[in-house]
Amino acid sequence: MADHKHETHGYYTGDIHNQFVVEHHDPKSKKVIWKTFWILLLITIFEVGIAFAPIPHDVLVAIFIVLTIVKAYFIIAYFMHLKHEEKSFGYTIILPFILIVYFIGMLITEGNYISMMGDLFK
């Protein structure tokens, strides 16, 4: 992942493992940080703005969930810097969340069943 656009240097961690870690420092990092901040802020303002708009509730919920995932992407990719880590490391962190998607599917099935059974479950 040698990126020649960036200045490359590194350091030894200095703990018992004393690993050498390569640093890729982006000279435009501050610009990226403030851009991410404005994106997050504008999405939040937009969310609060449309919360009272005459939009069908289900559509509103769908918009909010999509925007939440967009915000999460920007925080993870740019603030937590995962976009600039090795790709294999990114997958190691993100792929386990397939289990959460599976869990959501299970709970929707189970939730519908509980509603169907009505007051048997009190």
Next chain:
Amino acid sequence: MAAEATVKQETQSANMWKGGKSPFNVSWGKMMMWFFLVSDAFTFSTLILAYGTMRHRFAEVWPKANDVFTHFPFYDGHIPLAYVALMTFILIMSSVTMVLAVDAGHRRDNKGVALWMILTIVGGFMFLGSQAWEWYHFIHGTPAGAYVMPNGDVYKVAENAYHLHHLNPPHDALVSLLHQVVSDKAVIADIKSKAEHIHGANLTRNEYGHPLFADFFFFITGFHGFHVFSGVIINIIIFLNVIAGVYKRRGHYEHIEKTGLYWHFVDLVWVFVFTFFYLV
């Protein structure tokens, strides 16, 4: 040229896994912080999913956040969402100061790190104070309060009438029956003689509707607030180390990155809490 580059990359990545260095090019400590955050994200996911399931089950009597959290400091009226939007802004802002501290660390700028760290700590305390204020108002409730019947049904007092929140609806009950507005004086006298008058919410009572709403609110925002609190404590410790020049002597600021990851994670969780507790 392109093929040559691919071959070079392949041999490079093959060598990466032969041992002796981190194939992910992250230190042991940073990788473990990430793995901890993955496990913590699972905990929060299950909490929010449990909340969603119960909300779906009691959809008809679930309080609307817009009716509950309407307070704003130094203002007597009701403005829904404004206060929590302010809290979100505070947390995003403190996330920015944290990432600027990490950035200053990359440039080995000790003074810059110290400055951005102290601003992050201030942001953390502001968020915690806001949350305490929010909890105070939820626990104390409205002056009018609500009447709770022995079977758990809640009569919310509003505009000189009693709004019934039917907590134990029969299976085939019509949704329109669940929100009856009672204004008959004899019925109101009957309610008052049997019911308990309550204000606000705790773990067993909730004047705004179903008690499970209060339980999930206290547990999830409480668990998140505890994360913010421990994050502030960790940030203070790291800040003191920065002042003492520990990282300057060490030659790198990886600790700032690790605490930064934790702090951004706290912000990330709040993004989800904000959506599922206040917006949806």
